[in-house]
Amino acid sequence: MKYILSFVGVIIIVGAICFCGFKKDEVNQDYLRIHISANSNSTQDQNVKYVVKDAVVDFLIPYLADATNKDEAMKIVKANLNKIEEVVSYALKVEGVSYDAKVKMSEEEVPTRAYSNFVLESGIYDCLEIELGNAQGDNWWCVVFPAVCFLSSENLENCEYISKIWEIINSVTKS
Numbered sequence: 001m002k003y004i005l006s007f008v009g010v011i012i013i014v015g016a017i018c019f020c021g022f023k024k025d026e027v028n029q030d031y032l033r034i035h036i037s038a039n040s041n042s043t044q045d046q047n048v049k050y051v052v053k054d055a056v057v058d059f060l061i062p063y064l065a066d067a068t069n070k071d072e073a074m075k076i077v078k079a080n081l082n083k084i085e086e087v088v089s090y091a092l093k094v095e096g097v098s099y100d101a102k103v104k105m106s107e108e109e110v111p112t113r114a115y116s117n118f119v120l121e122s123g124i125y126d127c128l129e130i131e132l133g134n135a136q137g138d139n140w141w142c143v144v145f146p147a148v149c150f151l152s153s154e155n156l157e158n159c160e161y162i163s164k165i166w167e168i169i170n171s172v173t174k175s
Helices: 002-020 043-064 070-079 081-095 153-158 164-174
Strands: 027-037 101-110 123-132 139-145
Touching: 027 043, 027 070, 027 101, 043 070, 043 081, 043 123, 043 139, 070 081, 070 101, 070 123, 070 139, 081 101, 081 123
Parallel strands: 027 123
Antiparallel strands: 027 139, 101 123
16 A cells, blocks of 8 residues: 555656646746857858857866756856856957857746757746857757756766656655
């Protein structure tokens, strides 16, 4: 009987997690996103967007390596906004474009995005936002925390997948 009640409890928790989610007007508390808007959809501006993305990701890797939660990651990014802006400006200069960039933290409505092994639903997220020039081109979205953007295919085998649902099920069945 104890296992049946435990199982029913787990099903209720999983159902609540799956069906309730977060309200459309609430900021998702688990993820810090990054959003880069290209100046335009020209081939050059789209290439510049990816150069900027690579420069920003390379800059942030050592800073965010030890962040254990979103709040820590946000503090690190906020403390380094000026340096991030310098990295972006330097990348734009190297690419020979004449436009500037705006770098800021914001809350943004983010569309549903699929990554290699999970999907993040649309909603409002805290974002590191980088607008290149007129910011009228296609966007690049990713996740700063947890560090989805910072994983390359060669280091994926060293990653550990953690499932909160599995942890709940294990804790209930061990009781």
